[in-house]
Ligand SMILES: NC(=O)C1=CN([C@@H]2O[C@H](COP(=O)(O)OP(=O)(O)OC[C@H]3O[C@@H](n4cnc5c(N)ncnc54)[C@H](OP(=O)(O)O)[C@@H]3O)[C@@H](O)[C@H]2O)C=CC1
């Protein structure tokens with residue numbers, strides 16, 4: 001009961017953060033589109049950031065833009081995306097348009113001298129990502145800041161989980177996320193090929209990022225790719241689910257499993273004490289057996305450990321998460337290999353703020369109401385102000401390119417078309 005109240009309180013705080021006064025030089029953000037995600041991803045996080053003002057919104061439909069602005073207290077409404085980008089009072093453009101419009105509107109915003117917070121996946125494919133992140137505009141003095149908004153990696157739970165992984169000894173990584181069928185309509189932007197949809201482009205991007213981050217290197221090859229296409233009558237170039245297996249240079253395997261129309265894999269309404277875990281998004285890392293020093297043992301015996309580390313709810317750890325560290329210890333005879341004894345040790349960690357982490361983050365001002373998006377916003381502003389600390393978390397443009405290369409490789413392995421490139425230059 002106490003932990004349920006804590007969970008409810010934490011989530012209430014995230015939705016209702018404190019609202020300190022804005023500084024006189026606060027950065028002004030313009031929103032492209034009256035999107036579903038902006039309230040969670042930037043409008044609410046901005047409330048508690050003294051240096052961020054949500055100043056303007058533009059939507060294709062003026063009435064929709066006006067209604068959105070009124071609902072969220074946004075002072076300026078623009079009649080078109082271009083008008084927003086041309087607004088000289090705006091410093092930052094937040095781009096949560098459908099994936100297929102990310103490249104064009106991010107580049108237009110950069111060309112207008114704006115910083116850009118760009119929703120994931122950054123672009124439609126690796127060719128676009130390369131053009132965008134290696135654009136000369138980003139490599140001149142005082143270049144604007146461009147960030148692919150992979151919010152989850154900014155959270156201390158993810159960083160702490162990563163510190164528990166023993167990279168050289170990883171044998172496999174499994175990242176999964178599902179959404180039950182019916183949550184998204186069949187004509188959602190995520191299921192339209194022309195808008196660069198697909199489950200791999202959506203939930204799958206988190207899995208790919210987690211896998212790459214955990215491994216700390218790039219896969220050599222996508223060795224298996226199993227898409228489930230949209231139902232008949234809908235866009236058959238789009239995957240509603242995707243499972244991809246990747247081989248890494250040290251032989252380790254990575255598997256990404258995502259489903260935006262899951263049936264029978266979601267626990268509701270058959271909740272039992274065990275089931276809630278079954279379909280929760282998670283990242284699981286298994287390691288090979290390692291020998292550890294155990295001075296209490298006779299010379300003829302050895303002590304080995306196999307470790308598995310799981311982060312439950314890796315995409316939205318601020319709502320709830322748990323890190324499981326499970327170790328299987330074995331003592332065996334060196335010569336014969338005979339097992340002398342075996343036991344399991346399991347511990348759990350929860351890390352909602354840096355103060356709860358075994359890692360330290362110098363100068364962090366975080367608080368219990370910070371979501372993954374709020375952590376990211378802090379780093380984004382610090383980067384714009386050129387005051388990022390030595391422990392700064394970031395997503396480099398080159399990583400965004402690698403991310404899209406892995407996605408492309410999986411679509412190619414599945415025999416599917418790559419998502420279409422924009423003709424904008
Ligand atoms: N970081 C995160 O946690 C999340 C990120 N995302 C990402 O954010 C982006 C948007 O997702 P979400 O907010 O759910 O999407 P929405 O369905 O709300 O679409 C976003 C906006 O796209 C605009 N749009 C422009 N052209 C089209 C078109 N042809 N068809 C439909 N919409 C169009 C609409 O703008 P207008 O108002 O002008 O009509 C709409 O407001 C995606 O890239 C997604 O991957 C999504 C959810 C979570």
Ligand SMILES: O=C1OC[C@@H](O)[C@H](O)[C@H]1O
Nearest residue numbers: 120179190202203260315
């Ligand atoms: O990024 C995302 O996170 C939350 C999901 O519901 C959504 O489909 C996805 O775009």
